[in-house]
Amino acid sequence: EIVLTQSPGTLSLSPGEGATLSCRASQSVNYNFLAWYQQKPGQAPRLLLYGASRRASGIPDRFSGSGSGTEFALTISSLDPEDFAVYYCHHLVDSPSFGQGTKVELK
Amino acid sequence: QVQLQESGPGLVKPSGTLSLTCTVSRGTISSTNWWSWVRQSPGQGLEWIGEISHNGITRYNSSLRSRVSISVEKAKNFFSLTLNSVTAADTAVYFCARVYTSSWYRYLDYWGPGTMVTVSS
Numbered sequence: 001e002i003v004l005t006q007s008p009g010t011l012s013l014s015p016g017e018g019a020t021l022s023c024r025a026s027q028s029v030n031y032n033f034l035a036w037y038q039q040k041p042g043q044a045p046r047l048l049l050y051g052a053s054r055r056a057s058g059i060p061d062r063f064s065g066s067g068s069g070t071e072f073a074l075t076i077s078s079l080d081p082e083d084f085a086v087y088y089c090h091h092l093v094d095s096p097s098f099g100q101g102t103k104v105e106l107k
Numbered sequence: 108q109v110q111l112q113e114s115g116p117g118l119v120k121p122s123g124t125l126s127l128t129c130t131v132s133r134g135t136i137s138s139t140n141w142w143s144w145v146r147q148s149p150g151q152g153l154e155w156i157g158e159i160s161h162n163g164i165t166r167y168n169s170s171l172r173s174r175v176s177i178s179v180e181k182a183k184n185f186f187s188l189t190l191n192s193v194t195a196a197d198t199a200v201y202f203c204a205r206v207y208t209s210s211w212y213r214y215l216d217y218w219g220p221g222t223m224v225t226v227s228s
Contacts, residue, residue, distance in 0.1 A: 001169060032212050032213075033212070033213050033214075035214040035215065037153075037215070039153075043220075044202055044218035044219065044220055044221050045145075045153065045202075045215070045218060046218075047214060047215060047216050050207075050212050050214035050216075051211070051212050051214075054212075056216065086152075088153055090153075090215070092213040092214060092215070095168075095169060096155045096158070096166075097155055098152060098153040098154065098155060100152045101152045101153070
């Protein structure tokens with residue numbers, strides 16, 4: 001079973017700052033099956049990126065993804081007030097699992 | 108665009124059975140896509156429960172495999188989750204989602220709003 005570990009647990013930032021969220025897999029993951037989601041309180045998760053780096057429909061270009069193998073990252077170039085949320089990475093092959101999440105909070 | 112809606116009892120007794128249905132609208136369940144259940148305990152992260160294809164092939168989280176079953180009803184365009192022998196640890200918001208599946212990618216693109224299920228006597 002592949003375990004996804006996200007870091008840091010919490011990022012305290014101000015609007016306009018950049019953010020880099022990490023997702024590390026316990027073994028190599030096919031990047032085509034690595035996705036990122038954003039979740040706000042009381043809402044269902046929202047797909048941000050799939051295939052590690054491809055933006056889903058309607059996702060602003062300040063969101064970008066990178067990585068392969070066991071190391072993946074989600075970057076937000078300049079935080080908008082609506083970006084403060086929890087972010088999860090997820091792989092969807094073999095034994096699918098989610099990372100434990102990174103909370104991006106207002107500093 | 109595709110819409111999903113979970114439904115089922117909000118309260119289940121310990122040792123009982125949790126049963127939820129996810130109705131798919133504005134799309135067909137009989138496609139190459141798969142259909143998934145995900146849950147989130149209060150204040151916790153997301154946990155993948157399992158998934159099913161349109162023709163009934165299933166995959167489950169190994170930690171739940173002995174208690175979980177997912178089925179699909181193509182004629183009525185819904186799929187279901189059954190979880191047996193529930194305890195307080197199964198208290199969570201349960202989400203259903205579509206697993207977009209192609210030769211190149213898999214991802215959860217459409218989600219239901221979620222339904223809270225509490226296990227309590």
